[in-house]
Amino acid sequence: MGFGEMMIRWRHVLALAALAVAIAGMGAPPTEAAWPADGLAAASNTQAVPLPPEAAARLAGIVDLAAGPDGTVFGALKGLGSAGYFGAVGFGAPNHLNPQFGGGGYTAALSLPWEGINLEAQAEAVAVVPGGGVLVAGYSQGGIRRPTSFSPLLARYTASGALDPAFGAGGLLGSRPESNGGIVYHDVAVRPDGAFVAVGGRNERLRGIGSPAGVVDAYRPDGSRDTSFGRGGRVLLEGRPNPNYTSLWAVELLPGNKILLAGYLDHRMLLARLLPNGRPDRGFGDGDGKVTVDLHSRVCCPPAALAVGPDGRIVVAARGGSLRKQRVFLARFRPGGRLDRGFGNRGIAAPFLPWRLFDGHGLAVQPDGSIVSVGRSVRTKRNRRSAFAVFRNRADGSRDRSFGKEGLKSVRVGRESLAGAALRLADGSVLAGGSALFAPGGNTASSTSLLLDQIPFTP
Secondary structure, eight states: OOOTTOOOOOSOHHHHTTOOOOOTTOOOOOOOOOOOSSSEEOSSSSSOOOOOHHHHHTTEEEEEEEEOGGGOEEEEEEEOSSSOOEEEEEEETTTEEOTTTTBTTBOOOOOOSSOOTTOEEEEEEEEEOTTSOEEEEEEEEEOSSSOOEEEEEEEEEOTTSSBOTTTTBTTEEEOOOOSSEEEEEEEEEEOTTSOEEEEEEESOSOSSSSOOEEEEEEEOTTSOBOTTTTBTTEEEEEOOSTTSOOEEEEEEEOGGGOEEEEEEETTEEEEEEEOTTSOBOTTSTTTTSEEEEOOSOOOSOOOEEEEEOTTSOEEEEEEESOGGGOEEEEEEEOTTSOBOTTTTBTTEEOOOOSSOEEEEEEEEEOTTSOEEEEEEEOOOSSOOSOOEEEEEEOTTSOBOTTTTBTTEEEEOOSSEEEEEEEEEOTTSOEEEEEEEEEOOBTTBOOEEEEEEEEEOOOO
């Protein structure tokens, strides 16, 4: 499977060499290569980063990144088209596909042990567990014409990329979706002892099946529910009935095992903090453990991202604005949950620009307070393809005009491209991961390639 005669018009030719579609039978192992100073980075210097054939055919892409030991990085792989995909990719120091993880750097495509109509698995998040393995969170989905039933799903892999038999049932924890609606996981965070918290949403998109809610589930290291947390191991942040949008998209574990959450509550940006037992932290936000910000949007169902800076201040990225002016809003909060009025416009940075992020899928704060948000660029009449996009704001919320075009760096590759995750590395730089879709047409099937971009940090 190759690009054939398809020509891609793109100025950054050196960056294009880092892209690839999975090539059947192409088994040459990647070689080591350092990340270039800017532009798209490859996991090898072979001019191709092959995805496993099934992952490419199911249009898999990076949707989350996590830092492992000794400079390693792991990514969660999700199907970005109509088909689902659940897996992980491992990169080793110095940033090449780790052949010791899974098969050539990739876990095997997950096969669900249950039967159902069009039953598939989707990955959403990845976290490193003690011992060097990874935990991947997401959901299973089923339905006749489109997914309408959902159930949370977790898989734990050993450091070698195999399913961990000591976790759940053969490495999996989940169940078959049974009815319309259900719960999906969007993020997961692991404590040093291996216990973990997974967050997501209930009844996010479907109407008439019960009120939506943000979901926080706590687990012991072996995958059993931590019943000392909330009610039977679960906390719900319930919203009003659909079409209101309520869901949790991001979680961070704070000192003292407090839990920081970000997402939406009745369409409003939500930031909340829980005590280790799942109760609201009354010392945070408006005195009830949470704070909401009206972004003047009523669309369903955009992502949100969360990052905590070196000084403890909190940044949340969420989509807002009127229907014709949708864009990513950044809000910065003080450690106690109050908006930081010295940031942007009284705590909010969301300039309406022709060049802007439409969705914010990842967020990272650099050591000097600069904020890197990643996602996809807005479509315009002149350019109807979305792009792998990175936006950088200065510490005061103003856009960094020295970065890209007035703060936005976008790369259009193939038919569509998307940045799905951001990770701050030990040197202060930020690694952005995503994917590009190639649809040559004719008898050639569509496929995807992984995209990686490193945003440098200069003290």
